[in-house]
Amino acid sequence: MRMCRSALQSTRVGRRLSNIGTCRFSTGIRGGRIEERRLRALVVHPRLPGAKEALLSWDASEAVSLARAAGWDTGAPWEDKGEAAASSSEEEDSDELSGDVDAIDDVGAYIARLERVDPRFFFHLKELCRVAVQVARHGADLLFVNASLSPVQQRHLEAAMDLAWRAQRRQQKHDMGTSDINQSRIAVFDRARVVLAIFARRASSTVARLGIELAEAQEVKAKLGAGMVSGVTSQLQQVAHALGRLPGCDKLALLPRSGGARGVTTSFTSSPQITRQKQQRAIDEKRSRLREEIARLQSARGSRRQQRSRDERQTIGLVGYTNVGKSAIVNRLTSSDLLVEDGVFVTLDVASRRCVLPSGRECYVLDSVGLIQGLPINVCEAVQATVQEMHEADVVLHVRDIAHPAREEQAELVREVLADAKIDMERVVEVWNKADLVMQKEVRHLHYLHQQKDPTPVYTVSALTGSGFPQFLEGLQKLMEDLAIKAVPGFQSSNAVQVPQSGWCTVRMPQDLSKNQASDLWAFLHSDSAADASVSTDEVTGEVRVTVRMSDSARARFLKRFGPGMLS
Numbered sequence: 001m002r003m004c005r006s007a008l009q010s011t012r013v014g015r016r017l018s019n020i021g022t023c024r025f026s027t028g029i030r031g032g033r034i035e036e037r038r039l040r041a042l043v044v045h046p047r048l049p050g051a052k053e054a055l056l057s058w059d060a061s062e063a064v065s066l067a068r069a070a071g072w073d074t075g076a077p078w079e080d081k082g083e084a085a086a087s088s089s090e091e092e093d094s095d096e097l098s099g100d101v102d103a104i105d106d107v108g109a110y111i112a113r114l115e116r117v118d119p120r121f122f123f124h125l126k127e128l129c130r131v132a133v134q135v136a137r138h139g140a141d142l143l144f145v146n147a148s149l150s151p152v153q154q155r156h157l158e159a160a161m162d163l164a165w166r167a168q169r170r171q172q173k174h175d176m177g178t179s180d181i182n183q184s185r186i187a188v189f190d191r192a193r194v195v196l197a198i199f200a201r202r203a204s205s206t207v208a209r210l211g212i213e214l215a216e217a218q219e220v221k222a223k224l225g226a227g228m229v230s231g232v233t234s235q236l237q238q239v240a241h242a243l244g245r246l247p248g249c250d251k252l253a254l255l256p257r258s259g260g261a262r263g264v265t266t267s268f269t270s271s272p273q274i275t276r277q278k279q280q281r282a283i284d285e286k287r288s289r290l291r292e293e294i295a296r297l298q299s300a301r302g303s304r305r306q307q308r309s310r311d312e313r314q315t316i317g318l319v320g321y322t323n324v325g326k327s328a329i330v331n332r333l334t335s336s337d338l339l340v341e342d343g344v345f346v347t348l349d350v351a352s353r354r355c356v357l358p359s360g361r362e363c364y365v366l367d368s369v370g371l372i373q374g375l376p377i378n379v380c381e382a383v384q385a386t387v388q389e390m391h392e393a394d395v396v397l398h399v400r401d402i403a404h405p406a407r408e409e410q411a412e413l414v415r416e417v418l419a420d421a422k423i424d425m426e427r428v429v430e431v432w433n434k435a436d437l438v439m440q441k442e443v444r445h446l447h448y449l450h451q452q453k454d455p456t457p458v459y460t461v462s463a464l465t466g467s468g469f470p471q472f473l474e475g476l477q478k479l480m481e482d483l484a485i486k487a488v489p490g491f492q493s494s495n496a497v498q499v500p501q502s503g504w505c506t507v508r509m510p511q512d513l514s515k516n517q518a519s520d521l522w523a524f525l526h527s528d529s530a531a532d533a534s535v536s537t538d539e540v541t542g543e544v545r546v547t548v549r550m551s552d553s554a555r556a557r558f559l560k561r562f563g564p565g566m567l568s
């Protein structure tokens, strides 16, 4: 056994990496092979005053989805819920702190009801003890608090989780005679950190990976600023007291001999301030190195964007809360096969596809990274790229899951992000997806309510069945044409061109056109409106006539460039 332990400790997987994205954990060596299992997470959803009770279970299940997207096991510890409750009923009777398994709801999250947020631990003391007991009892490898934690709260929670970790080891020793399992301490994640863990796990591009490294460096710096664990000894003793009731544990054995927890016992060779300054300097240097590298790589992405704008095709960007069906809509519009899955953050990078509108006009459609409450927009490169792309899109489709109970909250968050990014709301159109899951009557009612507040048209579609797409495409085309006309120089000024309705028209090509003029004209007709073009020659005058279907915007551009003489 000793051999196994040392071999295990010497492997990278044996120790949990400090990196945000770690999701696997070695449990030992059997038959010469390292056995791995997924990290177990205790998902704690804090229920704070003011939160909608009706959305409680959705919010908790979203937290569980986030943990699963990070690659963590959220189910296993709770499957023996009844068993755990029965076996420990004796202790629970004697102490309400160690009970409360009912607080783990059907979706697998522990619901912590809080009156207010504690500045030191996030949870009030009683709830903190409960959380620690849950973590210890179920052998969780990490704690995910579905909220935003300050660096101080994170540090203090880590100290409390150290006690839970000691309790886990003692329990294992008590039950199995060994405490080899779970060599690593219990990490604490808040919502932003989990999002980063998801991106870290699945980041495929170099920019994305560097972005994660930058976020990690920022986090380490914030933690340094939070200082040491101090002034919470009595609270930690209370936690140890609650944990001491678990089988094989006793309060005194849980508290570290120095009387503190991780952070308190750290020894410094020089003064703490000097060491911290040195560490901060090193982190700052790393951050500026990473920023430079990211900027360099992003300029390459910028030139790809310029390439798109040079070929004059308009761009439609899709934005929306995660899991609303953005990729499914892009697939339907462009006959692509982008990954579509039920879960959060399935799409982790912006993708561009070509789409042909009913008029035959081509444009680009951009799928994007979904947004979510508590998303660390400033540190997540992929999310920043999404916002940037939306900024440059001609039309932004705000996709909403109309069947979701939290659809209004989700929409509000997206609108806030668009407003923060100063995206012109005139270019934003709402697309209500998943209409197949909602009764027609309800959709009509929702339309009515929407129209009371906002007269801009919304499109109701189902990416699954294709319903609503013909009207959606027509509306989209019209909007893009209107926007293109506005973009024509001179529009709405004193010498603005007169733009007739779109449709068929005839271009008469005089015989005295120079070679250059003729080729220019043909190039224009070919690129902008050549679909269904037919060419004839007047037998008497020899004039060439091209009958083409032109959109309003193409017609406006034609008139600007070649004048009204040739068009009828």
Ligand SMILES: Nc1nc2c(ncn2[C@@H]2O[C@H](COP(=O)(O)OP(=O)(O)OP(=O)(O)O)[C@@H](O)[C@H]2O)c(=O)[nH]1
Binding pocket: 320, 321, 322, 323, 324, 325, 326, 327, 328, 329, 339, 340, 341, 342, 343, 344, 345, 346, 347, 348, 368, 369, 370, 371, 433, 434, 435, 436, 437, 461, 462, 463, 464, 465
């Ligand atoms: N019933 C129904 N399900 C849909 C519809 N559109 C998408 N879905 C489902 O919704 C889930 C999410 O779809 P995606 O297209 O991956 O959603 P997304 O917005 O791209 O999600 P992220 O990339 O994670 O932000 C998948 O399970 C789809 O099958 C729809 O119109 N009706």
Ligand SMILES: [Mg+2]
Binding pocket: 326, 327, 328, 339, 340, 346, 347, 367, 368
């Ligand atoms: Mg997607």
